[in-house]
Amino acid sequence: MFNDFKLVGDxxxxxxxxxxLKEMIIKGHLLEHQKLPSTRELSKxxxxxxNTVLNAYADLEQDGIIYAVKGKGNFIGKVxxxxxTSVELHWRERLNKVTLLADELDLMKQEDNHWEKGMISFNxxxxxxxxxxxxxxxxxxxxxxxxxxxxxxxxxYAKGYKPLIEYLLHYMERKGVDISNKDILxxxxxxxxxxxxxxxxxxxxxxxxxENPTHHAALKxxxxxxxxxxxxxxxxxxxxxxxxxxxxxxxxxxxAYLIPxxxxxxxxxxxxxxxxxxxxxxxxxxxxIVEDGFNEELRYSGSHLAPLITFxxxxxxxxxxxxxxxxxxxxxxxxxxxxDRELIHCLESVKRARTIHxxxxxxxxxxxxxQDGYFxxxxxxxxSVYKKKYELARxxxxxxxxxxxxxxxxxLHLFIELEQEINARTLLEKxxxxxxxxxxxxxxxSNGEGSNTFRLGFSRLKEEDIVHGIKIIxxxxxxxxxx
Amino acid sequence: MFNDFKLVGDxxxxxxxxxxLKEMIIKGHLLEHQKLPSTRELSKxxxxxxNTVLNAYADLEQDGIIYAVKGKGNFIGKVxxxxxTSVELHWRERLNKVTLLADELDLMKQEDNHWEKGMISFNxxxxxxxxxxxxxxxxxxxxxxxxxxxxxxxxxYAKGYKPLIEYLLHYMERKGVDISNKDILxxxxxxxxxxxxxxxxxxxxxxxxxENPTHHAALKxxxxxxxxxxxxxxxxxxxxxxxxxxxxxxxxxxxAYLIPxxxxxxxxxxxxxxxxxxxxxxxxxxxxIVEDGFNEELRYSGSHLAPLITFxxxxxxxxxxxxxxxxxxxxxxxxxxxxDRELIHCLESVKRARTIHxxxxxxxxxxxxxQDGYFxxxxxxxxSVYKKKYELARxxxxxxxxxxxxxxxxxLHLFIELEQEINARTLLEKxxxxxxxxxxxxxxxSNGEGSNTFRLGFSRLKEEDIVHGIKIIxxxxxxxxxx
Numbered sequence: 001m002f003n004d005f006k007l008v009g010d011x012x013x014x015x016x017x018x019x020x021l022k023e024m025i026i027k028g029h030l031l032e033h034q035k036l037p038s039t040r041e042l043s044k045x046x047x048x049x050x051n052t053v054l055n056a057y058a059d060l061e062q063d064g065i066i067y068a069v070k071g072k073g074n075f076i077g078k079v080x081x082x083x084x085t086s087v088e089l090h091w092r093e094r095l096n097k098v099t100l101l102a103d104e105l106d107l108m109k110q111e112d113n114h115w116e117k118g119m120i121s122f123n124x125x126x127x128x129x130x131x132x133x134x135x136x137x138x139x140x141x142x143x144x145x146x147x148x149x150x151x152x153x154x155x156x157y158a159k160g161y162k163p164l165i166e167y168l169l170h171y172m173e174r175k176g177v178d179i180s181n182k183d184i185l186x187x188x189x190x191x192x193x194x195x196x197x198x199x200x201x202x203x204x205x206x207x208x209x210x211e212n213p214t215h216h217a218a219l220k221x222x223x224x225x226x227x228x229x230x231x232x233x234x235x236x237x238x239x240x241x242x243x244x245x246x247x248x249x250x251x252x253x254x255x256a257y258l259i260p261x262x263x264x265x266x267x268x269x270x271x272x273x274x275x276x277x278x279x280x281x282x283x284x285x286x287x288x289i290v291e292d293g294f295n296e297e298l299r300y301s302g303s304h305l306a307p308l309i310t311f312x313x314x315x316x317x318x319x320x321x322x323x324x325x326x327x328x329x330x331x332x333x334x335x336x337x338x339x340d341r342e343l344i345h346c347l348e349s350v351k352r353a354r355t356i357h358x359x360x361x362x363x364x365x366x367x368x369x370x371q372d373g374y375f376x377x378x379x380x381x382x383x384s385v386y387k388k389k390y391e392l393a394r395x396x397x398x399x400x401x402x403x404x405x406x407x408x409x410x411x412l413h414l415f416i417e418l419e420q421e422i423n424a425r426t427l428l429e430k431x432x433x434x435x436x437x438x439x440x441x442x443x444x445x446s447n448g449e450g451s452n453t454f455r456l457g458f459s460r461l462k463e464e465d466i467v468h469g470i471k472i473i474x475x476x477x478x479x480x481x482x483x
Numbered sequence: 484m485f486n487d488f489k490l491v492g493d494x495x496x497x498x499x500x501x502x503x504l505k506e507m508i509i510k511g512h513l514l515e516h517q518k519l520p521s522t523r524e525l526s527k528x529x530x531x532x533x534n535t536v537l538n539a540y541a542d543l544e545q546d547g548i549i550y551a552v553k554g555k556g557n558f559i560g561k562v563x564x565x566x567x568t569s570v571e572l573h574w575r576e577r578l579n580k581v582t583l584l585a586d587e588l589d590l591m592k593q594e595d596n597h598w599e600k601g602m603i604s605f606n607x608x609x610x611x612x613x614x615x616x617x618x619x620x621x622x623x624x625x626x627x628x629x630x631x632x633x634x635x636x637x638x639x640y641a642k643g644y645k646p647l648i649e650y651l652l653h654y655m656e657r658k659g660v661d662i663s664n665k666d667i668l669x670x671x672x673x674x675x676x677x678x679x680x681x682x683x684x685x686x687x688x689x690x691x692x693x694e695n696p697t698h699h700a701a702l703k704x705x706x707x708x709x710x711x712x713x714x715x716x717x718x719x720x721x722x723x724x725x726x727x728x729x730x731x732x733x734x735x736x737x738x739a740y741l742i743p744x745x746x747x748x749x750x751x752x753x754x755x756x757x758x759x760x761x762x763x764x765x766x767x768x769x770x771x772i773v774e775d776g777f778n779e780e781l782r783y784s785g786s787h788l789a790p791l792i793t794f795x796x797x798x799x800x801x802x803x804x805x806x807x808x809x810x811x812x813x814x815x816x817x818x819x820x821x822x823d824r825e826l827i828h829c830l831e832s833v834k835r836a837r838t839i840h841x842x843x844x845x846x847x848x849x850x851x852x853x854q855d856g857y858f859x860x861x862x863x864x865x866x867s868v869y870k871k872k873y874e875l876a877r878x879x880x881x882x883x884x885x886x887x888x889x890x891x892x893x894x895l896h897l898f899i900e901l902e903q904e905i906n907a908r909t910l911l912e913k914x915x916x917x918x919x920x921x922x923x924x925x926x927x928x929s930n931g932e933g934s935n936t937f938r939l940g941f942s943r944l945k946e947e948d949i950v951h952g953i954k955i956i957x958x959x960x961x962x963x964x965x966x
Contacts, residue, residue: 012856019657026659026789059859062866064787078755079659079787086798087766091826094737094771099683099833106832108641129633137636138628145621150612153620153812158591174502176509176562188671188816188838195837200582220836254577272561283570288577304547304562306509315569329636331843333671343574349589350582353703354678355671359842360814373495376542383545 002037005046013048014055021056025065025076036066036074098224105220107443120469122438125264125412125457127327131385133378137329140368152364158352159344160186160336161363167370172320172338176310183344185351186358188333190292191217193321196350197290197337198225205252211239213415213444213453215264215292218257227254231446234263236407238270241277248285256282256289260308261296265444265455266415267408272305279311279318286317293322297379300387300410309338316340324366327382327412328375332362386412386459389466393458396467400474404452412459415441417452422481424454427473430480436472485520488529496531497538504539508548508559519549519557581707588703590926603952605921608747608895608940610810614868616861620812623851635847641835642827643669643819644846650853655803655821659793666827668834669841671816673775674700676804679833680773680820681708688735694722696898696927696936698747698775701740710737714929717746719890721753724760731768739765739772743791744779748927748938749898750891755788762794762801769800776805780862783870783893792821799823807849810865810895811858815845869895869942872949876941879950883957887935895942898924900935905964907937910956913963919955 005020007013024030036042039057043050057074060066067077092100103109144152159165165184173179187193198221208222212231222229230247233240239258247253258278260270270278282289291308299305309318316339323335337347351357369375393414397406401416408414418424424440431437441453458466488503490496507513519525522540526533540557543549550560575583586592627635642648648667656662670676681704691705695714705712713730716723722741730736741761743753753761765772774791782788792801799822806818820830834840852858876897880889884899891897901907907923914920924936941949 009854011854012859015856015859018859019653023657026657026793059863062863064782077787079789086796087769087800088798089769089771089800089823091799091823092829094685095683095826095829096685099829102832102836103829106835108835109832126638129637132633132636134628134632134636137632138625141624142621145617149617149620150615151814153615153617153814154612155609155813170502174506174509188842191836192838200578202577202579217836217839224836286570286572288572299547304560306562310509313569315571316574317570317572329844330638331634331636333838333840333842340572340574343578346575346578346582346586349585349592352589352591353585353674353700353707355675355816355838356700357816359671359816359845361812361848362842362844365844371492371494373498376495376498376501380542380545 002042002045014052014059017046017048017052017056018059021060022063022065025079030076032076032078034076035072036076038073102220102224105223107216118435120436120461120465120472122436122456122458122461122469124460125455126330126460127382127412128385128460131378131382132329133374136372136374136378137365137369140372140374141365143372144364144368148364152360154360156357156360156363158357159348160184160358161360161367163371164334164363164367167367168336168338171370172309176306177320177338178310178313181314181316181341182338183341185337185344185347186363187335187337187351188355188358189325190294190321190323190335191221192333192355193323193335193337194218194290194292195221196347196354197319197321198222198227200347200350201254203227203254205254207251207253208255208257209244209247209253209287210257210446211259211263212446213265213441213450214257214446215259215294216443218292219444219446222257229446234266234268234407236268238263238268238274239278241274241281244278245281248281248287253287256287257292258289258308259292259294261305262294262298262409262411264294265413265439265441267411267413269299269305269409275306275308276311279308283312283315283317289318291318291320293320295326295411296322297324298327298383298386298411300383300390316343319343324370324375328378329366332366334358334362334366386410389458389461389463390414392463393456393466393470396470397456400471402474402477413455413457415453415455417441418477420452422452422477424452427477427481428454430476431473434472434476436469438473485525485528497535497542500529500531500535500539501542504543505546505548508562513559515559515561517559518555519559521556585703585707588706590699601918603919603944603948603955605919605939605941605944605952607943608938609813609943610865610895611868611943614861614865615812616857619855619857619861620848620852623855623857624848626855627847627851631847635843637843639840639843639846641840642831643667643841644843644850646854647817647846647850650850651819651821654853655792659789660803660821661793661796664797664799664824665821666824668820668827668830669846670818670820670834671838671841672808672818673777673804673806674704674818675816675838676818676820677701677773677775678704679830679837680802680804681705681710683830683833684737686710686737688737690734690736691738691740692727692730692736692770693740693929694742694746695929696748696924696933697740697929698742698777699926701775702927702929705740712929717749717751717890719751721746721751721757722761724757724764727761728764731764731770736770739770740775741772741791742775742777744788745777745781745892745894747777748896748922748924750894750896752782752788752892758789758791759794762791766795766798766800772801774801774803776803778809778894779805780807781810781866781869781894783866783873799826802826807853807858811861812849815842815849817841817845817849869893872941872944872946873897875946876939876949876953879953880939883954885957885960896938896940898936898938900924901960903935905935905960907935910960910964911937913959914956917955917959919952921956
């Protein structure tokens with residue numbers, strides 16, 4: 001008895017002892033009213049201090065697991081663990097179609113075998129961890145905690161942490177947004193923002209118009225919410241506006257979803273002129289636009305580009321959803337919806353019903369980090385690192401990959417279109433044998449196309465691996481795919 | 484020009500200057516190709532260092548807002564802000580019924596006028612902020628950051644932060660749960676866990692059976708998900724099991740929702756014997772139970788009580804949802820679902836589709852805090868503080884309030900039932916005049932009853948305010964309500 005007690009790690013010893021004894025009691029290895037060893041005996045037996053045993057016993061007594069009898073010692077208390085016949089439900093039969101579809105469309109589950117240590121992976125468009133500005137992040141945390149730790153740790157508001165909302169409103173105002181009739185709802189990242197919105201739209205035509213290809217997480221959410229997806233081809237300066245015009249004239253849509261900057265997956269940045277055209281066209285048809293602010297902060301160069309929402313002035317037909325976490329700290333789940341004030345007022349209640357509010361800790365530390373100007377400094381560094389990687393990747397693709405079309409105006413990824421007859425998944429299998437993986441492009445298409453496309457995320461790769469990996473893809477294409 | 488530039492707070496000066504200039508340019512106060520003052524002139528004009536101006540100009544240039552001409556100076560770049568005719572959509576008409584219902588059922592929106600500084604508020608069942616263990620929380624943060632800050636800040640897994648999942652599985656195992664066929668999904672607090680589950684159930688009978696009264700946030704979610712709510716009366720040792728039996732024999736239910744410990748709002752702790760009966764009855768009818776682990780950690784005294792899920796052994800018909808955040812740090816949004824492994828596997832995809840994952844920062848710091856044994860220490864302190872408040876509140880209610888029934892076996896609140904003819908909302912209005920507020924009980928009832936009930940949350944009140952506030956309620960009842 002007691003000889004399988006082992007100490008692990010830094011966890012206080014008396015707690016480890018308490019946990020150990022509790023487990024033995026709950027599992028029935030010690031019986032009701034059985035006497036426990038005296039504190040002196042147990043301390044000797046386990047080579048721990050007597051104080052440790054005293055503390056563990058005291059805690060167990062408080063938990064009602066053991067009881068003390070004065071002058072006689074400690075005894076095991078009553079632990080009810082009557083186990084009834086165990087029932088096995090068939091859970092899949094009790095789940096609805098949407099949930100089973102979410103399981104089926106879950107790319108992460110399909111990817112499990114796709115990466116091994118040492119491989120060159122172009123899958124990710126997450127930020128490079130080495131760039132993380134840990135020191136200032138810690139500083140921001142400590143500052144905020146010392147200013148109002150009690151507020152940070154207690155319940156907050158569904159709408160979000162007020163200083164952060166204020167900050168973001170002004171931040172967006174400086175981008176040119178007329179905020180007079182608008183408000184912000186803080187969400188758990190971009191994804192929750194989009195999901196809350198999709199849950200809230202009245203489904204009239206049950207149809208969405210968007211770029212094709214587009215962000216696969218958005219496509220998945222459209223499908224889960226039952227929307228028909230009407231995809232429009234991408235030109236080099238953004239969505240094909242003539243196709244849009246024809247579609248709007250022919251059919252009704254509940255909303256549009258657009259990614260004007262560093263469009264995922266093509267990396268295309270929609271031109272200023274086209275932005276104005278888009279707004280004017282959708283306004284004419286009174287179709288609201290959901291604008292995905294994806295990585296627009298990452299612009300390396302070129303002239304200033306305003307988000308679509310700046311073009312509507314005091315209108316309310318654009319809903320802007322964004323997040324800094326994609327380039328800053330994805331582990332912090334903070335995004336926001338900037339939209340018409342009354343719309344935000346309603347969405348706030350959906351947010352409250354679903355998750356009460358977004359982590360105040362995440363919001364407060366992010367706020368302090370922004371407020372102290374660390375974000376600007378970080379962006380400057382990040383831009384220069386990513387720009388170099390971008391240029392390397394672009395150059396290497398030109399040199400090694402016999403593509404039909406390559407797009408990507410910066411950001412963290414490039415998009416490659418091969419000749420129509422080449423299957424990117426077959427190519428991926430062959431490259432996988434050589435230790436290189438990338439993201440097949442078909443998952444970004446709303447209509448089953450794109451089998452000849454793939455996305456190259458370069459943000460987290462070393463410079464030499466970018467070039468080396470792209471060369472392997474190109475060689476594989478030329479030597480094994482007859483390209 | 485430039486004379487309205489004002490410095491505020493600690494934000495770096497060059498960023499404030501950059502923001503200021505950017506806003507002027509975006510708003511059109513400075514025109515395209517207009518020359519900016521030289522760095523020397525502007526630094527003199529605004530009384531900032533020349534370096535500050537140099538940095539601000541450099542940033543503006545990188546943003547594409549201004550451009551430099553060698554030997555000539557800096558000029559305003561091209562800023563497209565064509566505003567089209569502004570479109571005003573009627574957003575409420577474009578939202579669905581569920582969202583409008585969420586707005587309507589949002590108690591926080593109705594409460595806005597209900598609290599003023601200096602009032603004694605029995606509304607909250609949130610933890611007392613003064614108890615927050617800020618120092619160890621900071622320590623846990625710094626420890627975790629130094630161990631794996633890069634992991635904490637980058638994307639994590641939808642299922643949750645692995646060390647935390649492992650910790651919680653063993654934590655629940657020590658409570659007696661057979662974890663061999665079970666798994667954990669981390670969620671943004673209890674509420675998201677329940678919401679994900681409700682979104683996932685196949686609706687067959689579209690009916691839920693639960694205690695009446697019960698947690699109003701759960702009631703709201705049942706309503707938003709369209710479930711019919713079948714409430715069962717509460718006895719002093721838990722739900723009325725005979726009523727349950729009759730209901731199960733008469734009707735189908737998709738699931739049950741139960742709060743066995745410190746039931747919200749009645750504060751009743753379901754006895755061990757009744758827990759066994761509940762499991763055996765629901766197992767017989769193959770109706771899954773959603774167990775709300777609400778505040779079960781807060782048990783002040785009495786014998787050990789195992790969660791319902793321990794009684795099913797290797798069965799899979801109980802889904803346990805809980806969170807430490809309600810007693811520890813509500814600002815951290817971390818909860819978990821412990822259930823059948825295959826069910827968790829499917830729910831994981833719903834979680835990923837909706838919010839990618841819960842804040843890794845929240846999860847990692849909570850993990851470290853638990854692992855280092857601070858939670859146990861905190862609980863000990865919290866229990867003794869709350870126990871004292873509980874006993875005071877209970878005593879004061881007995882002394883001052885002519886109730887018909889009072890329930891509450893500990894925890895953070897008591898529940899009062901008055902004579903049938905007394906309206907608690909009328910009482911609330913009168914007490915409000917005297918600076919005391921509490922939570923009307925009708926919001927916890929599934930069937931419009933409870934007009935003669937209210938909940939008293941005492942966790943955040945000072946001891947003297949507890950007694951004083953309860954005396955005011957009692958006096959008001961006796962003097963103004965003829966009780």
